[in-house]
Amino acid sequence: MRRILATSLFAVIAGVWVAGCGGAKTAQSNGPAPIRVWHWMTDREDAFNELAKRYKEETGQEVSFELYAPTDIYEQKVRAAAQTDGLPEIYGILGEMRGLASFIQAGHVRSLEDVMSADGDAWRNVFFPKALAVNAFQPNNTYGVEPGVYGVPIDVMSIQLYYNKKLLAKLGLDPNQPPQTWEDFMQVGKLAKEQGLIGFVSGWAELWLIDCYATTYAIHTMGMEKVQQTYEGQVAYTDPDWQRVFGLFSEMRDSGMLAEGIVTMVNKRAEQLFANEQAVFAFNGTWGINVYDTMNPNLDYGIMLPPRVGNNEVVTWGGAGSSFFVNAKSDRQDASIAFLKWLTDVPQQKYLLEQTKNIPANRVAAADLPEKLQAFAKVIDAAIHPRLFALQEDSKVIETFDKGVQSILIGESTADQVSQKVAQAKEREASRQAKLAEANGQR
Amino acid sequence: MASGEKTSYKPYLFLAPALLLFAVFGIVPFYLLLKTSLLNWDGISLHPQFIGLGNYWEVIAQDSGFWKSFVQAGYVTLLALTVQNALALLLAIAVNRELPGKMIYRTIFFLPPILSEIVVGLIWVWIYDGNFGILNAILSSIGLGDLARAWLADPRTALTAVSVVHMWKGFGWGFVIFLAGLQTIPEELYEAARVDGADAWFRFWHITLPLLAPVLILVSILTILGTMQIFAIIIVTTQGGPAGHTEVPVWQIFSSMLGSRRFGYACAQGIVFGMILLTVSLIQMRLQKKAA
Numbered sequence: 001m002r003r004i005l006a007t008s009l010f011a012v013i014a015g016v017w018v019a020g021c022g023g024a025k026t027a028q029s030n031g032p033a034p035i036r037v038w039h040w041m042t043d044r045e046d047a048f049n050e051l052a053k054r055y056k057e058e059t060g061q062e063v064s065f066e067l068y069a070p071t072d073i074y075e076q077k078v079r080a081a082a083q084t085d086g087l088p089e090i091y092g093i094l095g096e097m098r099g100l101a102s103f104i105q106a107g108h109v110r111s112l113e114d115v116m117s118a119d120g121d122a123w124r125n126v127f128f129p130k131a132l133a134v135n136a137f138q139p140n141n142t143y144g145v146e147p148g149v150y151g152v153p154i155d156v157m158s159i160q161l162y163y164n165k166k167l168l169a170k171l172g173l174d175p176n177q178p179p180q181t182w183e184d185f186m187q188v189g190k191l192a193k194e195q196g197l198i199g200f201v202s203g204w205a206e207l208w209l210i211d212c213y214a215t216t217y218a219i220h221t222m223g224m225e226k227v228q229q230t231y232e233g234q235v236a237y238t239d240p241d242w243q244r245v246f247g248l249f250s251e252m253r254d255s256g257m258l259a260e261g262i263v264t265m266v267n268k269r270a271e272q273l274f275a276n277e278q279a280v281f282a283f284n285g286t287w288g289i290n291v292y293d294t295m296n297p298n299l300d301y302g303i304m305l306p307p308r309v310g311n312n313e314v315v316t317w318g319g320a321g322s323s324f325f326v327n328a329k330s331d332r333q334d335a336s337i338a339f340l341k342w343l344t345d346v347p348q349q350k351y352l353l354e355q356t357k358n359i360p361a362n363r364v365a366a367a368d369l370p371e372k373l374q375a376f377a378k379v380i381d382a383a384i385h386p387r388l389f390a391l392q393e394d395s396k397v398i399e400t401f402d403k404g405v406q407s408i409l410i411g412e413s414t415a416d417q418v419s420q421k422v423a424q425a426k427e428r429e430a431s432r433q434a435k436l437a438e439a440n441g442q443r
Numbered sequence: 444m445a446s447g448e449k450t451s452y453k454p455y456l457f458l459a460p461a462l463l464l465f466a467v468f469g470i471v472p473f474y475l476l477l478k479t480s481l482l483n484w485d486g487i488s489l490h491p492q493f494i495g496l497g498n499y500w501e502v503i504a505q506d507s508g509f510w511k512s513f514v515q516a517g518y519v520t521l522l523a524l525t526v527q528n529a530l531a532l533l534l535a536i537a538v539n540r541e542l543p544g545k546m547i548y549r550t551i552f553f554l555p556p557i558l559s560e561i562v563v564g565l566i567w568v569w570i571y572d573g574n575f576g577i578l579n580a581i582l583s584s585i586g587l588g589d590l591a592r593a594w595l596a597d598p599r600t601a602l603t604a605v606s607v608v609h610m611w612k613g614f615g616w617g618f619v620i621f622l623a624g625l626q627t628i629p630e631e632l633y634e635a636a637r638v639d640g641a642d643a644w645f646r647f648w649h650i651t652l653p654l655l656a657p658v659l660i661l662v663s664i665l666t667i668l669g670t671m672q673i674f675a676i677i678i679v680t681t682q683g684g685p686a687g688h689t690e691v692p693v694w695q696i697f698s699s700m701l702g703s704r705r706f707g708y709a710c711a712q713g714i715v716f717g718m719i720l721l722t723v724s725l726i727q728m729r730l731q732k733k734a735a
Contacts (some may be wrong), residue, residue, distance in 0.1 A: 072701060075701055076701065079486050079487065082486075082487055083486070083487075095704075096704075098485075098704070099485070099487070102486075102487035102488045103487055105488065105489065106488060107489070108487070198574060205681065205682040206682070259573075260572075260574045260592070260596070261572065261573035261574070261593025261596035262596070263685040263686065264593070264596040264601070264682065264684045265596070266682070269568075269572075278574070278575075395703045395704065396703050399698070399702060399703070403684075403686045403687050404686070406684055406685050406686040406687075407685070407686035409685075410596065410597070410598055410685045410686060413686075428505075432501075436483055436494070439494065440492060
């Protein structure tokens with residue numbers, strides 16, 4: 001009896017052990033093992049699956065797209081998999097450059113510099129340079145990563161203002177002449193409020209969207225160099241230029257143009273309000289076209305850059321929309337790269353454009369875009385993205401910044417108070433980093 | 444070796460699978476959590492930096508946001524302990540009587556807890572919507588339009604609004620436990636009290652409440668532990684906003700881990716949070732023993 005019990009227990013434990021060690025590679029088919037691709041893009045799932053089917057027909061290579069959404073869940077999945085060396089052959093990495101650097105330094109991402117440079121930069125020249133740049137590290141970068149390109153962009157995006165032409169006309173304005181200056185923008189906002197319309201909507205419960213809007217105006221008003229100097233700690237957030245940026249949010253609040261509850265509104269809800277013709281302006285990305293056209297095919301809207309505050313040009317936030325990386329620990333790296341080359345080739349990129357209305361990362365495929373997408377595509381080359389900064393701001397400071405903006409929007413703080421609070425957060429983080437660096441040096 | 448000694452390991456053999464599971468899913472993760480809490484680590488880097496108790500020092504002495512989130516979760520917990528549990532008890536007493544269709548009421552009252560928190564949160568977001576929400580529409584229709592607002596985005600109402608969602612979702616648990624507790628009170632006690640001329644209020648204070656004391660403490664413990672760990676409803680309704688007014692400890696931990704990418708710090712926050720909840724539970728268990 002004892003022997004039977006002991007043997008049974010051993011069998012159970014051994015069974016669990018073997019099953020746990022098996023992983024995904026246990027599933028073998030007749031052809032080469034499938035290339036697994038992890039992604040978070042719910043809107044592209046069907047298109048990806050169709051492309052995987054076509055690739056199998058063309059090459060015999062099976063590709064399996066595995067969707068994990070929303071992005072929070074996806075990020076957790078990728079990080080957990082990285083810790084156990086369980087990443088698939090191809091996957092996406094979301095978030096800051098600092099995070100991408102950690103993945104690279106931990107050996108989870110293959111450098112694509114060699115394949116991009118092969119045949120006289122043949123593959124590199126396919127893409128919008130900005131789209132590649134957000135996945136590349138420059139020589140002597142602050143993260144200590146070997147320079148080169150690491151990610152393959154699938155599409156590009158920028159974030160701008162959508163305006164509802166019908167509602168502009170209702171306000172007595174020329175629907176084809178949206179406000180170009182900040183003052184005019186505020187006036188339209190006030191007018192909308194008086195007429196019982198929502199002037200401006202965006203998903204500002206999602207801090208990154210606030211950050212995007214604020215960064216756009218920070219670069220617009222003070223220039224990229226000064227913003228970079230702030231991140232490096234050479235310019236304080238109490239600088240008048242930064243106070244001006246915070247002040248813009250106060251002005252938006254005071255104009256009454258903001259949707260009620262904008263600070264706890266997720267972007268999906270903001271998109272609904274704009275699609276249902278309840279808001280005059282929406283701050284949203286390229287993906288909005290697909291969302292709005294699906295929700296309300298009769299919606300008549302235009303796309304514009306955020307209005308100018310001074311005389312400087314407005315440079316909007318943009319770059320690669322989504323990118324894929326090749327697992328450096330996979331034994332299927334060449335097959336993975338071959339698939340990504342195929343995926344970024346013109347026919348596949350055109351198919352993705354057709355199905356998902358995202359701007360292809362491939363310049364040739366993006367040459368003949370519908371009018372609305374052209375508005376986004378034409379600003380890509382001049383777009384900015386946090387990943388393009390030599391040093392990105394510390395995430396704790398960004399969080400304080402964005403929450404500070406929220407507190408301005410709800411009338412709880414002034415621009416001056418928020419700028420001081422962010423400056424204090426910056427000092428605290430700088431001091432913490434200095435202590436950590438000191439401890440590291442002593443070791 | 445005596446036969447008694449030979450068989451002495453038998454119980455351990457039976458316990459082994461459970462012990463193994465507990466070790467793998469309980470002890471090992473806790474050890475890893477403790478170990479990670481001593482590191483400065485982004486969750487990916489191959490070279491985490493050992494910083495001793497640095498994370499704990501920062502959590503305890505410098506992170507005012509973390510303690511503010513405790514106060515906010517405490518506010519929700521206080522409301523849940525009082526309003527939610529009082530409602531649960533009242534409803535349990537109501538359906539403990541011989542009412543027509545009492546099974547239907549019991550089912551209805553237990554429906555909210557079995558619904559997904561995400562779904563419940565989304566429904567309440569529509570109700571509270573500041574632009575086209577049902578609540579504002581009702582207020583306007585009864586002449587209270589001045590009270591209409593973006594309930595989840597107004598710092599004066601956001602936390603209470605979230606608390607209402609949490610209480611609506613959670614009162615069913617207390618209701619079921621109270622109902623079970625009420626059914627263990629012998630009917631003879633009430634009959635004797637009635638014979639002695641005790642009114643309903645007297646019977647509640649002197650029979651129901653004392654005999655229900657252990658159940659009350661149990662429900663209180665579950666309410667405190669459950670409410671202090673409120674998270675999913677916050678994510679769906681406010682994402683911690685406006686400007687951090689609905690942030691709770693679990694949100695802070697989540698944000699440290701996935702927002703700031705400070706895994707070590709998040710683990711330290713988790714351990715501090717766990718220790719506080721453990722202390723509260725121990726105090727309540729001692730109270731429960733006394734009451735028993």
